[in-house]
Every structure is written in structure tokens, then in C-alpha cells.
Amino acid sequence: MKRLILILIVSLLATPLWAVQPDEVLADPVLEQRARDLSKGLRCLVCRNESIDESNAELARDLRLLLRERLVAGDSDTQAIDYIVDRYGEYVLLKPTTTGANWLLWLAGPLMLLVAAGMGWAFVRGRSVAAAPAEEVLSAEEQERLRRILEE
Known part of the structure; x- marks a missing residue:
């Protein structure tokens, strides 16, 4: 065996x-x-x-x-x-050359990673810097209407 x-x-x-x-x-x-x-x-x-x-x-x-x-x-x-x-x-060729137009192909992956990381950083940065939305205060008329709805 x-x-x-x-x-x-x-x-x-x-x-x-x-x-x-x-x-x-x-x-x-x-x-x-x-x-x-x-x-x-x-x-x-x-x-x-x-x-x-x-x-x-x-x-x-x-x-x-x-x-x-x-x-x-x-x-x-x-x-x-x-x-x-x-x-x-x-x-x-199993291992293509890194000359001429092939440079674009060799660099496309790392460049896209950098672009995606930059976009992600800008998105997160923009959200942290953005002001929080202000709370809207109800007018006297709206408060009275709300009070009536809650009493029913």
C-alpha cells in the first residue's frame, strides 16, 4: 500500500x-x-x-x-x-515588462487604492467638521396644537 x-x-x-x-x-x-x-x-x-x-x-x-x-x-x-x-x-510573457504603457497597468492598483483612501479620509473628515443641525424650536401656535393632540 x-x-x-x-x-x-x-x-x-x-x-x-x-x-x-x-x-x-x-x-x-x-x-x-x-x-x-x-x-x-x-x-x-x-x-x-x-x-x-x-x-x-x-x-x-x-x-x-x-x-x-x-x-x-x-x-x-x-x-x-x-x-x-x-x-x-x-x-x-508570464512576467510582463514594466516599460511604456505597462507602467499604467502596474500602477493602476496602487493608485486606485490611494484615491479610495483619499476619498474615504475626505468623507470622514467632512462629517466630523460639519456642524450639527440646529434644533428647530416650535412656535407658540405649534406648541398649542401639540398640546391639544396630546390631550386627546
């Missing part, structure tokens, strides 16, 4: 290794390691939150093959990544 549990645990831990097919593996171990390292930073466009190294989707396989082709062609790591980003957009 213990062996069965151990085999099950080992097989569950090894599932990400099943994504890369044997026919994709490069003969040069250095290039293969570079390809593996780079593919861990590229998003599978089908699975969304998996790297292409972990995904079994056909598109992920195509991206893995494309990356390996670029490395075999002599591209540096940045050239290979830039080639894929030019083709598929920056969404393919």
Missing part, C-alpha cells in the same frame, strides 16, 4: 515533465537547458496561467518548437524571446 501511495505521489509531482515530448528535446544539452529556462517564462496562450514548458496544448508545443528553432538558428535568449513577443504580443 505504501508503495502505491509513493508511486502516486511521484507521478503527480512529475506531471509537468510530461509536457515536453521526446521529439522536441534538442541533442545539445546546453541548448535544451536554455530552451527549458526560456520556456518557463512564456505563457501558454490556451492554458493562460501555465508556462509552455508545463502545458500539453498544441499551441504550447508549437511555441516550444519555435523557441528551439530560434535557439538552434543562433539567436540569443533575448532575441528568441523578442521574436516570439513580436509574433504573439507581450501577453505571451
Whole structure:
């Protein structure tokens, strides 16, 4: 029974290794390691939150093959990544860059938090500074009418 549990645990831990097919593996171990390292930073466009190294989707396989082709062609790591980003957009990166228009996206969350905190502070401050509403005094005519109502 213990062996069965151990085999099950080992097989569950090894599932990400099943994504890369044997026919994709490069003969040069250095290039293969570079390809593996780079593919861990590229998003599978089908699975969304998996790297292409972990995904079994056909598109992920195509991206893995494309990356390996670029490395075999002599591209540096940045050239290979830039080639894929030019083709598929920056969404393919698991960790997008913090340059250009992406600064707005990176800063939008903290800015909205600051704006909400400022609005909350102004609301609370405005309520504490506001004068309490003055009590209205009843006229003699209204007091007489009230007295008659209460007597009934």
C-alpha cells in the first residue's frame, strides 16, 4: 500500500515533465537547458496561467518548437524571446515588462487604492467638521396644537 501511495505521489509531482515530448528535446544539452529556462517564462496562450514548458496544448508545443528553432538558428535568449513577443504580443510573457504603457497597468492598483483612501479620509473628515443641525424650536401656535393632540 505504501508503495502505491509513493508511486502516486511521484507521478503527480512529475506531471509537468510530461509536457515536453521526446521529439522536441534538442541533442545539445546546453541548448535544451536554455530552451527549458526560456520556456518557463512564456505563457501558454490556451492554458493562460501555465508556462509552455508545463502545458500539453498544441499551441504550447508549437511555441516550444519555435523557441528551439530560434535557439538552434543562433539567436540569443533575448532575441528568441523578442521574436516570439513580436509574433504573439507581450501577453505571451508570464512576467510582463514594466516599460511604456505597462507602467499604467502596474500602477493602476496602487493608485486606485490611494484615491479610495483619499476619498474615504475626505468623507470622514467632512462629517466630523460639519456642524450639527440646529434644533428647530416650535412656535407658540405649534406648541398649542401639540398640546391639544396630546390631550386627546
